Amino acid sequence: MTQVNQTKTSYGIFFNRHYPTIESACERWGLVYDANAEFELVFEDNILTLIKRDEPKLKGISVDFVSGAVAHRRKFGGGRGQSIAKAVGLKQGVNPSVVDGTAGLGRDAFVLASLGCNVTMVERHPVVAALLEDGLRRAYEDAEIGDWMRERMKLFHGSSIDSLADAAHSSNTEVDVVYLDPMYPHREKSALVKKEMRVFQSLVGADLDADGLLAPAMALASKRVVVKRPDYAEDLDGVKPSMVIATKKNRFDVYVRAAMTA
Numbered sequence: 144m145t146q147v148n149q150t151k152t153s154y155g156i157f158f159n160r161h162y163p164t165i166e167s168a169c170e171r172w173g174l175v176y177d178a179n180a181e182f183e184l185v186f187e188d189n190i191l192t193l194i195k196r197d198e199p200k201l202k203g204i205s206v207d208f209v210s211g212a213v214a215h216r217r218k219f220g221g222g223r224g225q226s227i228a229k230a231v232g233l234k235q236g237v238n239p240s241v242v243d244g245t246a247g248l249g250r251d252a253f254v255l256a257s258l259g260c261n262v263t264m265v266e267r268h269p270v271v272a273a274l275l276e277d278g279l280r281r282a283y284e285d286a287e288i289g290d291w292m293r294e295r296m297k298l299f300h301g302s303s304i305d306s307l308a309d310a311a312h313s314s315n316t317e318v319d320v321v322y323l324d325p326m327y328p329h330r331e332k333s334a335l336v337k338k339e340m341r342v343f344q345s346l347v348g349a350d351l352d353a354d355g356l357l358a359p360a361m362a363l364a365s366k367r368v369v370v371k372r373p374d375y376a377e378d379l380d381g382v383k384p385s386m387v388i389a390t391k392k393n394r395f396d397v398y399v400r401a402a403m404t405a
């Protein structure tokens with residue numbers, strides 16, 4: 144079962160209008176046919192893929208939790224010793240519930256879910272949400288990971304700035320951690336940015352309103368807010384974190400509200 148809450152928006156995209164599967168996916172996500180659109184969605188080998196039409200040599204983007212890089216990381220990536228696991232406060236006997244307020248391609252959310260967290264992903268871009276829904280569909284059906292994926296990973300389509308604040312007002316269910324990884328304006332020349340990231344970045348752009356995420360995240364999270372930033376970035380909304388966990392190129396800024404208990 145795909146667990147998706149949909150908000151209708153309208154976004155122009157190119158796709159094959161004679162292919163019912165892709166037509167219905169586009170209709171579901173409010174993606175309207177545009178012959179001159181910069182991006183194309185294709186559905187091949189049971190996978191929805193995004194292609195940048197003026198750079199056909201760049202690999203398309205799709206969400207694949209079953210095989211490829213994220214599956215490899217699940218098996219060999221260092222488990223709860225990883226920096227992201229420490230940042231959200233995963234320790235023996237503690238499986239925090241997490242809202243990932245900037246889901247993107249769901250990689251960080253998947254790492255956390257595979258380590259035992261219940262993760263609700265929030266994504267506002269309709270094309271990214273469509274790719275995530277497709278990745279979840281295949282993962283939910285998979286013999287190896289399907290059972291726990293259906294239990295632990297959900298998708299919500301909408302803006303976190305509104306939905307986190309709404310959830311905080313009306314919440315009966317406790318959210319331990321809000322995780323944020325907004326797109327940061329890249330300082331490297333675009334040719335140096337990894338090819339796949341280039342397609343993704345040109346699709347979603349820089350999240351210039353990211354500072355507005357911190358206050359609703361702090362209102363919702365009962366234990367902590369974790370913000371992933373490039374090492375050279377300033378603090379989100381100018382607010383100093385309680386602690387910082389540094390990795391090679393990034394850091395996790397942790398805003399602690401309460402101790403993490405089982």
Ligand SMILES: C[S@@+](CC[C@H](N)C(=O)[O-])C[C@H]1O[C@@H](n2cnc3c(N)ncnc32)[C@H](O)[C@@H]1O
Pocket residue numbers: 244245246247248249250251252265266267268271301302303304324325326327347350353356
């Ligand atoms: C850098 S990507 C996140 C990558 C993700 N951590 C991963 O591991 O794949 C940022 C994503 O957050 C989304 N986003 C930014 N601001 C948002 C908001 N206020 N509400 C919902 N989604 C948001 C963007 O559309 C983009 O897809």
